[in-house]
Amino acid sequence: MQKILSLLLLGCGLLLAQPPSGIAIRNARIVTGSGPILQKGTVVLRNGLIDAVGENVTIPTDAWVINGEGMTVYPGLIDALSTIGITDAAATPGSARPAATPGAPAATVSRGPEDRPLTTSWLKAADLINTTDRRIESARNQGFTSAITWPRRGIFAGQGAVINLAGDKSNDMIIVPSTGQYLALVNGGFGAGYPASLMGSISYIRQIYVDADRYARIKKQYADNPRGLNRPEYDRALEGVLESQRLLLPANRRVEITRMISFSKELKRPTVLYGLQEGYLALDALQAAGLPVLINLKWPEKAREVDPENIESLKVLEVRDKAATTPAELAKKGVKFAFYADGIDQPADILKAVRKAMQAGLSEADALKAMTITPAEIFGFADRLGSIEKGKIGNLVVTKGGIFDEKPAIQHVFIDGVKYDPAPDTQTPAAAGARATGGGKEQEQQ
Amino acid sequence: MKKFFVSFTLAASLAFAAANDTFLVRNITVHPVTGPKLDNASVLVVDGKISEVGAKVTAPKGVKIIEGKGLHIYPGMINSATEVGMSEIGSIRETSDTGELGEFNPQLRSSIAVNPSSEHIPVTRANGITAVITLPGGGSTENRGFAFGALNPVIVGQSALMHLDGWTWEEMELKRTAAIQMKFPTIQMLSPRAMMMDLPGAFPRNTFAEAKKSYDRRIQAMHEFFEQARRYQKGKESKQPGLRRDLKFEAMIPVLEGKTPLMIVATRNRTIRDAIEFGQKEKIKIILAGLEQLGDNAAKIKELNIPVILGETLTLPSSEDDPYDSTAALPGLLHKAGIKFAFGTFDTQFARNLPYQAATAVAYGLPYEEALKSVTINAAEIWGVADQIGSIEKGKWADLIITDGDPLETNTQIKQMFIKGKAVDLSSRHTKLFEKYMSRQ
Numbered sequence: 108m109q110k111i112l113s114l115l116l117l118g119c120g121l122l123l124a125q126p127p128s129g130i131a132i133r134n135a136r137i138v139t140g141s142g143p144i145l146q147k148g149t150v151v152l153r154n155g156l157i158d159a160v161g162e163n164v165t166i167p168t169d170a171w172v173i174n175g176e177g178m179t180v181y182p183g184l185i186d187a188l189s190t191i192g193i194t195d196a197a198a199t200p201g202s203a204r205p206a207a208t209p210g211a212p213a214a215t216v217s218r219g220p221e222d223r224p225l226t227t228s229w230l231k232a233a234d235l236i237n238t239t240d241r242r243i244e245s246a247r248n249q250g251f252t253s254a255i256t257w258p259r260r261g262i263f264a265g266q267g268a269v270i271n272l273a274g275d276k277s278n279d280m281i282i283v284p285s286t287g288q289y290l291a292l293v294n295g296g297f298g299a300g301y302p303a304s305l306m307g308s309i310s311y312i313r314q315i316y317v318d319a320d321r322y323a324r325i326k327k328q329y330a331d332n333p334r335g336l337n338r339p340e341y342d343r344a345l346e347g348v349l350e351s352q353r354l355l356l357p358a359n360r361r362v363e364i365t366r367m368i369s370f371s372k373e374l375k376r377p378t379v380l381y382g383l384q385e386g387y388l389a390l391d392a393l394q395a396a397g398l399p400v401l402i403n404l405k406w407p408e409k410a411r412e413v414d415p416e417n418i419e420s421l422k423v424l425e426v427r428d429k430a431a432t433t434p435a436e437l438a439k440k441g442v443k444f445a446f447y448a449d450g451i452d453q454p455a456d457i458l459k460a461v462r463k464a465m466q467a468g469l470s471e472a473d474a475l476k477a478m479t480i481t482p483a484e485i486f487g488f489a490d491r492l493g494s495i496e497k498g499k500i501g502n503l504v505v506t507k508g509g510i511f512d513e514k515p516a517i518q519h520v521f522i523d524g525v526k527y528d529p530a531p532d533t534q535t536p537a538a539a540g541a542r543a544t545g546g547g548k549e550q551e552q553q
Numbered sequence: 554m555k556k557f558f559v560s561f562t563l564a565a566s567l568a569f570a571a572a573n574d575t576f577l578v579r580n581i582t583v584h585p586v587t588g589p590k591l592d593n594a595s596v597l598v599v600d601g602k603i604s605e606v607g608a609k610v611t612a613p614k615g616v617k618i619i620e621g622k623g624l625h626i627y628p629g630m631i632n633s634a635t636e637v638g639m640s641e642i643g644s645i646r647e648t649s650d651t652g653e654l655g656e657f658n659p660q661l662r663s664s665i666a667v668n669p670s671s672e673h674i675p676v677t678r679a680n681g682i683t684a685v686i687t688l689p690g691g692g693s694t695e696n697r698g699f700a701f702g703a704l705n706p707v708i709v710g711q712s713a714l715m716h717l718d719g720w721t722w723e724e725m726e727l728k729r730t731a732a733i734q735m736k737f738p739t740i741q742m743l744s745p746r747a748m749m750m751d752l753p754g755a756f757p758r759n760t761f762a763e764a765k766k767s768y769d770r771r772i773q774a775m776h777e778f779f780e781q782a783r784r785y786q787k788g789k790e791s792k793q794p795g796l797r798r799d800l801k802f803e804a805m806i807p808v809l810e811g812k813t814p815l816m817i818v819a820t821r822n823r824t825i826r827d828a829i830e831f832g833q834k835e836k837i838k839i840i841l842a843g844l845e846q847l848g849d850n851a852a853k854i855k856e857l858n859i860p861v862i863l864g865e866t867l868t869l870p871s872s873e874d875d876p877y878d879s880t881a882a883l884p885g886l887l888h889k890a891g892i893k894f895a896f897g898t899f900d901t902q903f904a905r906n907l908p909y910q911a912a913t914a915v916a917y918g919l920p921y922e923e924a925l926k927s928v929t930i931n932a933a934e935i936w937g938v939a940d941q942i943g944s945i946e947k948g949k950w951a952d953l954i955i956t957d958g959d960p961l962e963t964n965t966q967i968k969q970m971f972i973k974g975k976a977v978d979l980s981s982r983h984t985k986l987f988e989k990y991m992s993r994q
Contacts, residue, residue, distance in 0.1 A: 412760040414740060416823050421874045 129153040130526065131166040132505065135175025140182045140479050140494035150180055152501040155524040160495050173505075178518060181475065181510055182494050183252025183502030186457075187401045187482040188355070188381055188447035191246055191254045192236040192270060192280070216300035220314040224301055225293065228315075228347025230258045230265030233284040236277035245454045247272045248529040250510060252502035252522045253282065255486055257289040257355070262308055263315065263344065264289040266351045269488055271502065273522040282500070286486045287353030287379065309370070316374050319348045353377045353486070359403070361388040368396040379485055381447070385426060386433035390440050399443040399485040402477070404460035405450035406430045431460075434477065435468035445482035446474075458515055471511055574601040574974035577612040578955065581621025585945040586628055586929045596626055598951040601974030606945055619955070624968060627925075627960055628944050629683025629952035631714075631932035633862045634842060634897025635904040637677055637685050638667035638715065638722075643901075651689060654706065657778045659733050659804040661710030663689040667722045673901050675981035678717050680905045681960045681967045683952040683977075684727060684942060686862075686897065687713050690734050690818075707775055709734045711804065712816055714936050716952070718972040731936045732816035732840055733808055737828045738771040739821075740764045772831065779835050783809055814838040820864065820871075822848025829853055840935060843899065845871045845880070851890040860935040861887060861894040866910050878917050884910075884927070885918025895932035912961040924961060950974070 130152045137145040139160060149164040150157065166172060217224035235258065246254065252272055258265030266285040274280035292308050302308045322345040329336050354374065358367040359382030371378035381401040386393060393400065407427045409419075437444050448457040461474050483493030491500050501524035507516040520527045579595040583606060595610040596603060605611075612618070641648035650666035667687055677685065690709025711730040719725035742764050759767075785802035786809055787793075807813035819828040820843050829850060832839035841854065843864035854861065863884060870879040887894045896910045911924040919927075933943025942952050951974035958965040970977045 412762065414742065414761050414764075418872065418874075420872065 129158065129167050129170035130173065130521070130524065131164075131170040132173045132175045132178075132180055132503075133166060135505070136179040137495060138179060138181045138475065139496065140475065141496050148180075149175075150495060150503065152503070152521060152524040155501050157495060157497055157499050157501050159497055173519070175505070177507060179506050179509060180495065181250070181504045181506070182479040182492070183504055183520065183522065184250045184478045185445070185482045185492065186246065186251055186254040186448050186478075187445040187485070188267075188403075188449055189246075189254045189256050190259055190449075191242045191256050191272065192238070192240050192277070193232055193256055193258065194237045194240050195235045195258075216298070219301050220311050220318075222301070223315075223342075223344040224299075224311070225261035226263040226315070226344045226347075227258060227261055227265050228263035228288060228345075228351070229343050230347070231268065231285055232256045232258055232266060233268035233270075233277075233281045236268070236270060236280055238274065238277055238280070242454075243272050247520050247522070247527060248517065249454045249457055250504040250506070250515070250517050250520060251457075252504065252520060253492060255286060255482065259289060259291070262291060262293060262302075262311060263348065264291060266347065267355070267486075269486060269492075271500070271522050273525065273527060279523075282491065283486065283488050285351055286488075287355055287377075288348060288351035289355045291357055312370075313373070315344070315348060316376075318342075319345045323349055353379065355379050355381050355401075358382050358400075359384050361385045364389040365392050368392055368398065371396070371398060383433055383437075383444070384430040387429050387436050390436050390442075393437065393442050394440040397442075399445070399481075400437070401445050401447050401482075401485075402434055402437075403450065404446050404448050404457060404464075406460060406463060431463045432467040434464040434473070438469060438473045443481055443485060444477055445485055446477045458511065462511055462513075465511060471509075474511065574951070575599050575613075576617040576619055576974075577610065578619045578621045578626055578953075579610070579612075581955070582625045583945055584625060584627045584925075586925055587944040587946060596945060596951075596953070598953075598971070598974045601951055603945060603947055603949050603951050603953075605947060619969070621955065623957070625956050625958065626945065627681070627954050627956060628929045628942065628949075629954050629970065629972065630681050630907060630928040630960065631895070631936075631943065632677070632682050632685040632898055632904050632907045632928075633895040633932045633935065634688055634864070634899045635677075635685040636688060636899075636901045637673050637717070637904050638669070638671040638725075639663060639687055639689075640901050641668065641671055641673070652706070653689070653710065656705055656774065657708045657801060658689075658706065658710050659708045659808070660800040661689050662713065662729065663687040663710055664713035664715060664722055664726050664729050667713070667715055667725060669719050669721055669725060672982045673904065674717050675978065676902070676983055677904045678970060678977060679967065679979055679981050679983065680908055681954040681956065681970065682717060682905065682907055683954070683970065683972050684714060684716050685904060686731055686936065687715055688734055688899070690736055705738075705771075706736055707738065707771070708778070709736055714938060716972050718975065718977050727941070728936065728938055730804075730807065730813050731938075732814045733804070734842075735815050735817045737817050737819045737824050737831075738768055738775075739824055740768045772827070775831065776834070779805070779809075782806070786810075808837055811836075811838050814840045814860075816840040816842050816862070818843040820845040822846060822850065825850045826853075829857065829859065832859075833857070842897065844883070847883070847886060847890070851886070851892065855891045859892075861892055862897045862935070863887070863894055863910070864897065864899055866896070867906065867913060881913050881917040884914035884924070888919050888923050893931055893935065895927050895935050908961045909963060912963075915961070921961075928961075 131149055133149040134147055137148040137150060137160065139145065145162055148160065148162045149166060151159040151164060151166065151170060253269060254272060255267050255269050257267040267287050267289060268281055269283035269286055270280040271282060290312060292305060294302050294304060294308055302311050322342060325339045329339055354376050356367040356371060356378055358364040358380040364380065364386065367380055379399050379401060383400050383402045384407060386402065407430055434444060446461065451457050451460060465471065465474055480489060480493035483489035492502060495503065501521055503521040504510065504517060505519040507518055517529050575598060577595055577597050580593055583591040583594040583596060585606060591608060594608050597605040597610050597612055636651055639651050643649065653661055664687065689711060690706055712732045712734050713726060714728040714731040715725045716727050742759050742761065782802045782805035785799060786806050788796045808815055815832065815837055817828040817839050819825045819841055825841060825844060825848055828841060840860050840862060842862040844861055845864060866880050866883055868880050870877065884894065896907055898904045898907055907928055911928050915921050915924045930939060930943035933939040942950050951971050953971045954960060954967050955969040956965050956967050967979060970979055
């Protein structure tokens with residue numbers, strides 16, 4: 108039985124290893140993202156990569172030709188901070204507290220930094236990808252071809268991975284297996300021990316980086332000449348931290364933004380700030396800091412089901428009114444920013460949220476950049492993704508009309524050169540299963 | 554500082570000299586509060602009561618005379634909401650006798666919980682306060698309704714009017730049941746567990762619809778309790794055979810008869826509105842207490858002649874967008890709306906700050922005369938004891954303070970105090986500590 112199954116899987120793998128010999132989209136408007144817009148151009152995908160792009164491209168005779176008349180081709184969209192593909196409770200916020208050391212009972216009360224509380228820095232999103240996560244398809248249906256997905260639980264939550272939003276096996280999806288460490292300022296809460304306060308959390312982060320620097324030094328010393336030296340004690344938490352040099356620091360409110368900017372200077376590591384909804388209040392500080400930022404597209408909105416007599420404070424109303432101006436303002440200041448859609452439940456609302464930022468003054472080109480080339484630059488994979496250029500990975504979105512239109516009509520999505528067409532009813536789970544697992548239906552039904 | 558110290562010793566020595574409750578204060582500026590001030594006048598006290606006030610008072614032979622040249626005499630002040638004597642040290646359970654559990658406890662009497670030897674009593678007196686309302690349920694907040702489910706207090710017990718002098722609580726009692734205190738429920742969006750554990754984020758919030766439903770249920774339960782009390786009252790009137798005596802319902806009878814007011818703690822617009830509506834539906838007399846705002850209720854309060862006990866007015870505005878002076882200006886607004894009000898502090902250790910609440914209100918629009926009345930005669934009227942205290946008038950208890958100036962001013966010294974004509978020791982834990990540290994070498 109097992110043999111048959113493995114043969115079957117092998118078959119699938121072989122099948123996918125031989126995509127159609129080429130796809131050409133011709134006579135389409137092409138928004139390359141790297142150069143000027145081609146009003147009537149052709150893109151050729153071959154072998155999972157972009158083989159050619161331009162106005163005068165010879166279409167290979169064996170290519171499957173798509174008539175792009177009236178269509179626009181964009182680079183595939185990238186969600187810069189998400190949990191797409193991760194369904195593991197150990198990496199999801201709000202789940203039970205994990206054991207401090209493997210095998211030890213959970214919920215041990217930590218006494219200090221030495222117990223490495225709320226730390227799973229060694230967790231890699233790349234190892235946690237579950238191909239049956241339905242969010243993969245629903246994001247794809249909105250034009251997203253890649254995401255940077257992160258474990259999100261604890262203070263040092265773990266390492267993010269750049270993934271493509273299609274693939275039979277999780278291994279097929281990984282573009283960059285480790286692209287940084289996700290940090291959050293959380294505490295264990297009641298009864299969980301250290302840290303139980305904000306100052307405790309910050310001090311813990313500081314201690315970890317002090318420890319990590321020392322750990323790296325000692326390890327190097329030992330590796331250079333182990334004779335006469337005691338071997339350094341293995342510390343999984345510090346290994347994880349050293350593996351992922353780039354930090355993601357939370358900075359939503361103005362005070363958090365300025366604090367995290369100075370914290371980042373102190374930690375002396377490449378830093379990316381995320382949140383930024385009050386970024387419009389800290390423009391100069393952000394410009395001076397020169398750090399790239401990830402802006403959450405989940406703009407604050409009035410909660411449903413509130414007391415009708417409750418009078419909201421001016422501050423709350425102001426943030427609700429101004430949050431969406433942050434991208435336009437940051438663009439003016441030349442701050443590098445990317446978008447992420449964390450907290451938006453309906454995938455269709457993601458582009459709606461981008462349009463809100465555009466109504467607040469963000470140009471279409473800047474909006475597109477924030478979901479294509481900029482996240483690729485921030486996380487260092489712009490040589491592979493983020494624009495339509497020869498040699499890059501074949502991730503494209505083809506729309507009728509513009510992608511930022513009121514009702515964007517997404518016709519095709521190409522990932523690794525493979526065409527995916529959004530189903531008319533994007534929420535049908537059966538269809539999602541069939542496509543995502545390539546015939547592995549029994550997996551979906553579990 | 555030296556001056557304060559001297560006056561303290563003076564007061565102390567006088568206290569011992571005036572052993573009996575009959576004396577004449579002369580050549581003093583009398584502030585009767587209910588009438589214009591009288592310069593160079595006299596006040597005659599006989600057996601603890603004010604016997605005569607005027608420019609020419611004939612004193613009986615041999616009566617003790619207090620020379621009042623350059624000084625002022627005022628009625629003692631009344632703090633209309635405190636826990637004085639009921640809670641000594643908040644964090645020590647054994648010294649606190651407030652905050653019983655259970656939804657309806659009108660039978661609880663705060664007067665018996667008052668400790669006549671409390672250190673807080675002389676401290677409160679030091680600023681010229683001679684009587685306080687004691688609340689069985691403490692604080693100025695409404696019923697935030699979270700901790701104990703069905704045990705959440707709504708009717709918390711009987712508020713008493715207490716003199717701040719006496720060997721026993723019985724001697725202090727001026728009016729055993731000045732009001733029955735109710736903490737009006739509020740709409741709670743946070744779940745009970747979240748409130749209890751102070752971890753709002755960790756627990757789901759109620760939707761408004763759910764919270765409103767449970768609020769409506771609680772108000773329904775309050776109406777039901779009143780209905781039961783009414784049935785008990787009828788049974789008692791008709792001498793219904795076999796009627797079991799019930800102290801709860803017994804205590805409610807004066808409220809139902811309109812003899813005792815229900816003092817409802819309600820701070821915000823909706824609660825105030827619903828509290829007024831509750832009182833109207835039950836056809837009872839109510840006093841609103843702890844108001845942080847008037848909301849849109851001013852006309853209604855005025856129309857129904859509901860007296861108000863203001864909560865902490867020396868505090869920050871309750872919402873961040875409120876005008877900076879919204880709490881300090883509230884007394885002036887009430888006065889403009891024609892609403893009768895008095896001040897309360899709703900606590901123990903700061904009950905002494907009562908005069909400063911009134912004084913600050915003057916700076917924000919309340920006429921001075923009204924400020925003085927709100928800590929004296931208005932309070933006495935609200936509590937139904939205007940025939941006994943609250944002004945310097947013939948026939949009232951000699952609750953008097955002799956001062957070197959306006960008692961609402963912080964730098965005024967209270968030189969002497971009389972409660973029921975008895976000179977009261979003005980030393981307190983504060984003066985003792987003052988002496989102790991001033992004498993440090």
